[in-house]
Amino acid sequence: MTETSFTPVVFLKAGCPFCLKVRLFLLEAGQLDRVVLREFVPGTEEEAEIRGLLGPVVEKVTFPTAELTPGNFTNESDAIVAHFAERAGVEPEAMPTYQSYLTGVFKNLGALYRENLDLKKRLSPA
Structure with a gap:
């Protein structure tokens, strides 16, 4: 398979804000028809299959992950967006839609996530 006939594959976990960020970018950029999306719901057999596929080729299996060119994988959402x-x-x-997500929902989710980590840290026994 040559790079010219290669179609990038993007692996997305349902409910993941970083995955939604990539999906939203691809949609607004008109790139959804130029990738193969492999989306899964956590806890399903499909997730196990995807993790088994990615385990040998990435340092840590996280999502989103994309095979941008043959054998070239990244699981950094900003790198995936930059590539496309x-x-x-x-x-x-x-x-505008992508930016609205980043500065609104995505930013707020990040703040809530950090706040939750801080609360857990303060509540856990030393």
Whole structure:
């Protein structure tokens, strides 16, 4: 399979804010039809299959993960977005829906996640 006939594969976990970030970017950038999406619901057989597939090729299986070119995997959402932004010739900063997600819901989820970690740390016995 040559790189010209290769279709990137993006692995997404349902309910993951980082996965939604990538999906939303791909949608707004008009790139959804240029990738194979492998989305799964946590706890399913499909998740086990995907984790088994990715385990040998990435240092740590996290989501999103993308095979951008044959054998070249990344699980950093910003790197995935940057790859497809360059490929599509678009600037993520100029995409209103994507930016709205980043500065609204995504930012708030990050703050809640950090607050939760802090609370757990303070409540756990030393």
